[in-house]
Amino acid sequence: MTIIQNSVVINKPIAEVYNFLSDLNNHEQLMPENIYNWSSTADVARFTIQNMAKLALKINQRVENKEIICVPSEEAPFEVKLAWKVEEVSANETNATFVIEAQLNMMMKMMASGPLKKLVDHQVNKLKEILG
Template identity: 90%
Template sequence: MTIIQNSVVINKPIKEVYDFLSDLNNHEQLMPENIYNWSSTADEARFTIKNMAKLALKISERVENKEIVCVPSEEAPFEVKLAWQVEEVSANETKATFIIEAQLNMMMKMMASGPLKKLVDHQTGQLKEKLG
C-alpha cells in the first residue's frame, strides 16, 4: 500500500473546515488544472484527469469534525482511498491532513506516485488559500 499525505494549518474553526471538506461540490476549487469534466453532488464527484483516467468518487464515511473518506464509486485503475482528517489546533486553527492510500504495483507506483504527490500538495495548498 502506497500512502501519500500532506498537512496544512488553516486559520478557521474546525467546524468551518470540516463543513467545507464534507461537501464534494467544494472540492472542484481544490483541483489542479489537469482536472476537467467535473460534476458533483455533496456526496459524489466525477472528473477526468488529463492524459490519465476518469474517476468517480463517493464519500463512504463522515465522522463529524474528524474525517471524510472517499472511495471510487465505479471501477478505478487501482484500489484507492482518499481521506481528509481535521484536527483542532486551537479555537480558530485547524490542522487538515489529506491522505491518499493506493494499491499500486511496481510499474503503477513509478507512474502514479509523482502525480499523486502533486495532487496532495496542490489540494492542501489550495485549501489553505481558499479558507485562509
C-alpha cells in the same frame, strides 16, 4: 500500500473546515488544472484526469469534525482511498491532513506516485488559499 499525505494549518474553526471538506461540490476548487469534466453532488464527484483516467468518487464515511473518506464509486485503475482528517489546534486553527492510500504495483507506483504527490500538495495548498 502506497501512502501519500500532506498537512496544513488553516486559520478557521474546525467546524468550518470540516463543513467545507464534507461537501464534494467544494472539492472542484481544490483541483489542479489537469482535472476537467467535473460534475458533483455533496456525496459524489466525477471528473477526468488529463492523459490518465476518468474517476468517480463517493464519500463512504463522515465523522463530524474528524474525517471524510472517499472511495471510487465505479471501477478505478487501482484501489484507492482518499481521506481528509481535521484536528483542532485551537479555537480558530485547524490542522487538515489529506491522505491518499493506493494499492499500486511497481509499474503503477513509478507512473502514479509523482502525480498523486503533486495532487496532495496542490489540494492542501489550495485549501489554505481558499479558507485562509
